Amino acid sequence: MTSTRKEPSGVTGTPGGRPSPARARSRGRGAPYLFLLPATVLFALFFALPIGYALWLSLHKVEVKGLGLGAGARQEVWAGLANYADALTDSELLAGALRVVGYGAIVVPVMLGLALVFALMLDSEKVRLTRFTRLAIFLPYAVPGVVAALLWGFLYLPDVSPFYFVLDKLGLPQPDLLDGGPLYLALSNIAVWGGTGFNMIVIYTSLRAIPHEVYEAARLDGATPLQIALRIKIPMVAPSLVLTFFFSIIATLQVFSEPTTLKPLTNSVSTTWSPLMKVYQDAFGKGDIHSAAAGAVLIAVATLVLSFGFLRVANSRSQQEEAR
Template sequence: MSLITTAAPSKPATPAAAARRRPAARRAGTPYAFLAPALILFAAFLAAPIVYAGYLSLRKVKVSGLGLGAKSRTEIWAGLDNYTRSLTDPDFLPSVGRVGAYGLIVVPTMLGLALLFALLLDANRTRETVGKFARISIFLPYAVPAVVASLLWGFLYLPRVSPINDTLEALGISAPNLLSNDLTLWAVANIAVWGGTGFNMIVIYTALRAVPTSLYESARIDGASEVAIAWRIKIPIVMPSLVMTFVFSLIATLQVFAEPMTLKPLANTISTTWTPLMKVYRDAFARNDLYAAAATSVIIALATFILSFGFLKLVGRRAFNQED
């Protein structure tokens, strides 16, 4: 004798249960609704141009005949030819060398001044009125656009119109030509340091303000001086901020463009390929070679990613207390 069992029929969802599920589904989709505008803008104005630049870097134009007919110019696959042309261009390596020297001047100077100003402001934390005025004064150059700042400094560099030169000559001092071939790099670096120190100072100073003052008071009770407190307590605490500002400064160094491009009409010592990005601009808009410009842009982007990621990998464990 066999027993036959039948499963009980499932009960249909009640309207109350369905109504409870709908708000839960809406709540689950709310974060994506808030993220959607940012994701759309990121895809349209950052991801898509990067992908398109990578596509152009692998293409080239084939010219048939005199290149005057409707179908005389066709776009074909180029492979890595554009990258080979960019890397073997006689103007590319000198521009990379200038950017490297520029970075060796700008990054340590700018971060050193930013750290110094942040420590001085934090040490004078009790004088709030003086601190506010100092913060605004140091940060204000960052609010000036790079093109405007380059024009202002460019006219200060010109010997015939610079009030600095007139003042030095009145004192009997021979003023140097800051736009000469030997000093152009320092003149461009000065603009970047003047404009970027304030931003980095604010980042470091904000990290210092998060540290409780009781920690400093305990160190003072133990006999530590202000210099010892800054060296042994404050700087290690703001190390993550220093790492972040270094990465930002490194990226800005590899992408330097506005300052030398603005100074170029004022100085014969700045060529059209003074930096790699200026070479990209020349290839794209002066020579109408978008494919070589795209290849150079991809090389710059890869170099920026490798250097930034490599630096974070090198110091990340110590700066951010990362563990394996």
Template sequence: MTATLTPRTPTTARSRPSRRRRGRSAPYFFLLPALVLFVLFMVVPIIYAAWLSLQTYRIEGGGILGTRVRVFTGLSNYVSALTDPDLLSGFGHLGLYAVIAVPVTLGLALLFALLLDVPAARGTRFSRTAIFIPYAVPGVVAALLWGFLYLPGTSPFSDITNALGLGSIPFLKEPGIFGSMANISIWGGVGFNMIIIFTSLRGIPADIYEAARLDGADERQIALSIKIPLVVPALVLTAIFSLIGALQLYGEPTTLKPMTSIISQTWVPLMTIYKDAFLTDDLPSAAALSVILALGTVVLSAIVLGITNRRTSGARS
């Protein structure tokens, strides 16, 4: 029998490159809806806010019948914002809050993740759920719950200290207000960060632990010498999330504001932005403050990443 070779038709030869082109373009086709939403709801608002921050309102026509129009003013809104004592004081409050909230949140999240990863640990599923549940509580609801625990008239902690003759605990007065505010964030944020770190720990090969145990290392030594160095990327990620969350502090002070006279309308930068945008109707000033806050967030995140990458590169070398 003689085999007959079927000649390749031009249609078949041309179909393979077209299939390859379709295969290469398929990922972009699936990404297109997300890219469109990103441009519409992220890129466009950022560009509009930057453009709006370069303008200001001016009354033209004079008298009570004058018309308020927007005119280009350059960087004057940024100069006014950066020299505003209320805004600088708000950044100071934000810094004190972040110094307490960020390290404690990351420290507790790492501690809980390490404890749950110990082989002898029991009830890890229940413990993970119990630690994570506060994260599911909305921030405003959490602030209200803790607010009633802070008020001297309803606080069980103050009842105990009053019974001991120590007086009420100044939860809602300076400097205790910073710890009270940070406590709400810590209570709600530890679970989320713990899950990220715990998942990273679960991704470490078990052979590394077995080799360390054969060399005589105990669980404390394994945690300090193996687990923590290997979850540094997860720690960096949670640190950036915590910094961004600290810079976006708004719900807690706004909710606690009616309970104390310490918190003003400009206590943190986001409260100042809200005041300018919706109370005084000064959208250009609010846009300038928003751009400043966004740039500060990017700079801080870049600093954290730079420091971490430098230390990681030094450790490898």
């Protein structure tokens, strides 16, 4: 078991197998490095350097002397891990992280559940208007996140929303969707509306890749369409489900545009509602790029740990199943 776990997972982007030593020698030793050069330079310039700069910023802070007016009153000094300590002990960042966890607990299962159901329905033989339905479900993904949030925001505001108008005419209760618990539903709804189509396409594509003989065999064995879906289709698209789950976790942890767009419409969304909003606020509200850098690094680390942690668990489970 331990040996299988060490195998590199496909998603980490490890380059494929190296050429055999004999062939490499015959081509000369410099060639691989030459071929690697463009990628290395691009990686260094546009990936390693900005990350390095963010790390450097996060380890410094600005110190002011006296009233802080006039030239030379501000100095950038070494701060060590003080910015990280501040961020980790900041109750607002923790509260924001908890809010995002609550939001993710709604978004991820609902969105992926709907995407899977839609994909299975589109894949079943009885359905008509497949092309149109597929496009209709996918279309919201093409709407930019900010536009989607604005659109829904207007629909959530009782005074301008047609929904509330209908509820009012029918004499039904009119819930305040921009406050308390319903706010999470309101925010999740925007993400689900926008993201389901994309995930459905990913799952649907891998459903289409399953050879038809498999279904035929199942039918000959007397399996109902429901049994085929549950016992054959879902297990066979499990890798796509893992992938969409992986993307959804990352997208959830980085939630920013929906709450930021809804913020001006309600008193319930603070400027630091999600951790990423706090980073933005630190950088552009307070003008404190050093704290913002520390916050950004922490979010990146949390995202990496959570998403790759999930991949590892998923991979080891599927390998266990294969081993059986």
